[in-house]
Amino acid sequence: MHKKHLKFVSITEAFAELQNTLDMQSELKKREEIEPLLSRIENLQIRKATRKVHPLELVRRNGLWIKSHGSEKFYYGIDLVEFFLDLLSSKPVGTVSEVYAEIQSVKASVAKHSKTGVTGLQIETEMEKFKCVQCGHCCLNLPDAYQTSVPDSDVRRWKRAQRFDILEWVDTFGGINDIWISPQTGEAVIRCPWLRKLPKKSKYICRIHETKPKHCRNFPKSKRHALDNGCKGFPAD
Numbered sequence: 001m002h003k004k005h006l007k008f009v010s011i012t013e014a015f016a017e018l019q020n021t022l023d024m025q026s027e028l029k030k031r032e033e034i035e036p037l038l039s040r041i042e043n044l045q046i047r048k049a050t051r052k053v054h055p056l057e058l059v060r061r062n063g064l065w066i067k068s069h070g071s072e073k074f075y076y077g078i079d080l081v082e083f084f085l086d087l088l089s090s091k092p093v094g095t096v097s098e099v100y101a102e103i104q105s106v107k108a109s110v111a112k113h114s115k116t117g118v119t120g121l122q123i124e125t126e127m128e129k130f131k132c133v134q135c136g137h138c139c140l141n142l143p144d145a146y147q148t149s150v151p152d153s154d155v156r157r158w159k160r161a162q163r164f165d166i167l168e169w170v171d172t173f174g175g176i177n178d179i180w181i182s183p184q185t186g187e188a189v190i191r192c193p194w195l196r197k198l199p200k201k202s203k204y205i206c207r208i209h210e211t212k213p214k215h216c217r218n219f220p221k222s223k224r225h226a227l228d229n230g231c232k233g234f235p236a237d
Contacts, residue, residue, distance in 0.1 A: 018100060021228075169182070
């Protein structure tokens with residue numbers, strides 16, 4: 001039996017995590033996830049809609065018409081996330097805990113930090129249940145699961161090790177180190193160039209495992225991160 005992995009987050013940190021999770025979703029997913037939560041925490045008149053927000057725009061936006069303070073406004077995308085989080089910030093910390101638990105797919109409770117006494121959330125992350133099964137999913141579908149840039153610390157490490165084979169797949173411009181960029185085409189690739197399938201097995205290994213990017217070493221960042229990206233490292237509930 002693995003010991004439960006716990007973490008404490010301040011209310012500010014909790015909101016930052018919620019914003020990051022929701023911002024990563026498609027417009028439709030944002031709407032589907034936020035609508036029932038809005039209805040639960042506030043008595044609002046809400047109706048779903050798909051509309052053009054500008055006459056010259058070709059794309060129809062997935063959002064919500066929300067009536068508040070006597071006026072109705074159409075919210076979609078990041079604006080919908082910000083409206084929701086701004087409303088949530090006015091609610092008791094117990095409500096924040098419940099919403100955090102639902103969005104992040106974990107257990108959360110209101111707690112005080114053992115040293116500072118600051119009120120925040122105690123999270124059962126369930127990361128102790130995670131085990132990489134070498135399915136390769138996160139590396140076969142980089143746009144679904146991957147962070148497309150690396151910090152300077154990764155680049156400096158590869159330079160010190162003279163890993164020019166890795167560095168030729170890095171495109172640095174304006175202080176951003178984009179990966180994995182094909183040296184032949186100059187375009188980002190879908191499949192990680194360092195992924196290797198094991199012979200006669202449905203398993204994969206990383207050919208640069210000992211020096212792979214920090215993002216890869218820390219994947220997934222949370223249970224929700226894994227679920228969003230189709231990671232098979234968590235046991236089925």
